Amino acid sequence: MKAKVAIVGVGNCASALVQGVHYYKNSNPDEAIGLAKYDLGGLKPYDIEFVAAFDVDENKVGKDLSEAIYEYPNNTIRICNVPKLGVRVEKGAVIDSIGKYVRDVIKVSDKDSVDVASVIKDSGADIVVNYVPVGSVKATHFYADQALKAGAAFINAMPVFIASNPDWQSRFSNYGLPVAGDDVMSQIGATVLHKTLIKLLVDRGVKVDETYQLNIGGDTDFLNMLEEERLMDKRESKTSAVRAMVPYNVPTRIGPSDYVRFLRNEKICYIWIKGRYFGNSPVTMDIKLSVVDAPNSAGVMIDAIRGTKIALMRNISGPLISLSAYCFKHPPVQMPFDEAKIAFMDFIEGKRDT
Numbered sequence: 001m002k003a004k005v006a007i008v009g010v011g012n013c014a015s016a017l018v019q020g021v022h023y024y025k026n027s028n029p030d031e032a033i034g035l036a037k038y039d040l041g042g043l044k045p046y047d048i049e050f051v052a053a054f055d056v057d058e059n060k061v062g063k064d065l066s067e068a069i070y071e072y073p074n075n076t077i078r079i080c081n082v083p084k085l086g087v088r089v090e091k092g093a094v095i096d097s098i099g100k101y102v103r104d105v106i107k108v109s110d111k112d113s114v115d116v117a118s119v120i121k122d123s124g125a126d127i128v129v130n131y132v133p134v135g136s137v138k139a140t141h142f143y144a145d146q147a148l149k150a151g152a153a154f155i156n157a158m159p160v161f162i163a164s165n166p167d168w169q170s171r172f173s174n175y176g177l178p179v180a181g182d183d184v185m186s187q188i189g190a191t192v193l194h195k196t197l198i199k200l201l202v203d204r205g206v207k208v209d210e211t212y213q214l215n216i217g218g219d220t221d222f223l224n225m226l227e228e229e230r231l232m233d234k235r236e237s238k239t240s241a242v243r244a245m246v247p248y249n250v251p252t253r254i255g256p257s258d259y260v261r262f263l264r265n266e267k268i269c270y271i272w273i274k275g276r277y278f279g280n281s282p283v284t285m286d287i288k289l290s291v292v293d294a295p296n297s298a299g300v301m302i303d304a305i306r307g308t309k310i311a312l313m314r315n316i317s318g319p320l321i322s323l324s325a326y327c328f329k330h331p332p333v334q335m336p337f338d339e340a341k342i343a344f345m346d347f348i349e350g351k352r353d354t
Contacts, residue, residue, distance in 0.1 A: 003043065003309035006052035006120045006152065008143045009097075009131030010060050010089055012076040012219055012265055013157065013184075014053075015069035016294035017129075017301050021048045023080045024302075034187055034299030036326075036341070041348040043306040050085060052123035054092030054116060054143075061091045061109035073105050073220050076265040076294035090114045095139040097132050099224045101259075106220070116143065120150035127153045127308050129301065130181075134159060134221060135230020144168060148175050153308050156181030156328075157301065159237040163319050164332045173318035178311040180304055180320045183237040183329040186296035190215055190269035191241050191329050192337055193289060194254070199245040199336050201275055206283060208246055208275045212253040213238070215270075217293060218263030225256040237330035244334035267293040300327050303344075310348060321354040322347040 007014050020034075024045040029038040038044060053065045060068035065087040070078065091111045098106060120128060128147040132139045140160035147154040148171060156162040156179070163169070163181035172179040185192050194213050201208055216222065225231055235255040243252060273285040307323040322343035324331030335343065346352045 001043065002047055002049045003127055003305050004049050004051045004123070004125045005305060006054070006123060006125035006128045007050060007065070007131060008054045008092060008128060009133070010053055010055040010065065010068045011131055011133075012074050012221070012294035013297055013301075014131050015074050015076055016079075016298035018050060018065060018069050019079050019082055020295070020298040020302060021045050021050075022082045036303045036344070040303060040306045041310045043309060045302050048302065048305055050087055051125050052119055053087055053089045054119075055089050056091060056094050056097065056106075056108050058107045058109040060089050061111055063089055065089055075219055077292055079295065090119055092116055093139060093142055095136070095142055097136040097139040099133065099135060099227045099230055101223050101226045102133070102220050105223065116146040117149035120146060120152055125150070125152050126312055127155060127305060129155045129157060129305065131157050133224050134234050135224065135227065136160065137233070148172065148177065151175070151177070153178045153312055154180070155301070155304055155308055157184040157297070159183035159234040159330065161233060161330060163324055163328070164330050169319045169332070176315070176317045178308055178316055178318065178320050180308055180324050181328050182324075182331070183234070184297045184300055184304070185241070185327060185329045186291070186293075187299050188289075189291065189296050190267075190271065190289060191238050193269075193287070194271050195242045195245050196337055197271065197273060197285065197287070198242055201273065202246055206275045206277045208250050208273060210251045211242070211271070211273045213242070213255070213269060213271050214257040215255070215267060216258045216260050216263065217256075217265070217267040218259065218261045219265045219293065221293075222256060222259040226259055231255060241329045241334065245336060265293050267291055267296075303327060307344065307348065311354075316354060319354065320347075322352060
């Protein structure tokens with residue numbers, strides 16, 4: 001029983017995901033940190049098999065996936081050496097995936113683009129994972145459509161709204177396929193930390209007056225996000241996740257703030273919260289979080305892939321509600337993290353439909 005995966009976009013997040021699957025293949029289950037469970041509904045991490053991959057960068061197209069994940073401009077940490085996988089990175093569709101600030105960093109391959117749906121189908125992939133760059137709205141729509149044509153489920157790791165969009169939900173339901181997303185939420189990232197702190201304050205009777213979250217990093221994702229026009233969905237995704245924890249309106253500013261090249265794949269987040277408690281007494285929180293960005297979401301994606309495979313095995317179609325709430329920032333239904341985890345585990349154990 002394998003979850004056969006096609007990856008769209010062989011960047012840092014894809015690198016951490018591919019490395020992670022291999023890393024946990026020979027690890028002690030008791031030491032498999034970063035996963036909801038080592039054995040999730042009968043699926044282990046090594047039950048994920050990568051069978052197809054797409055990119056447009058000349059440094060990656062034509063290479064084995066095991067080599068492409070380490071190619072420039074990828075700059076996340078190496079947690080293991082991945083053996084040759086026998087999966088060639090094919091040239092996908094460019095569309096709107098190359099922003100103006102990364103054109104000098106990524107040179108588009110001069111090879112012809114492949115018929116994506118045919119490659120997915122011929123590879124035997126039953127799940128497509130979307131990792132195209134932030135702001136690639138048309139490209140995300142294209143690959144979601146190709147997944148439908150190929151008869152594969154779709155996991156949208158990026159902040160373009162597919163799983164949370166009623167039209168796309170209907171399309172996947174009509175095709176009898178599950179869809180999960182949108183915008184992967186890291187294991188301990190800025191958004192899950194921020195929303196958890198806000199929920200804690202609300203639950204403890206604190207009135208939250210103002211809050212912001214600013215993020216900086218040094219990979220192509222942050223370079224790409226210098227282009228403000230590409231950030232509309234990203235800001236909405238992160239902001240809605242936090243605002244959903246508060247039953248009243250709070251002035252909020254959330255989003256990437258700058259690109260600092262020497263940080264490489266390190267992401268630094270600043271969270272500030274101002275509020276009032278008993279007797280209108282003031283309270284403020286000023287938090288700094290520093291993480292390596294790509295591995296922070298890899299374990300979550302391993303869980304999302306295994307959960308989606310379980311949905312396929314049960315012939316469940318349309319949006320995966322609990323999985324998306326647990327693994328993503330902008331799911332069809334927002335939940336506090338503790339509730340989302342319970343709901344996800346209930347789904348894995350067959351106690352709820354989605």
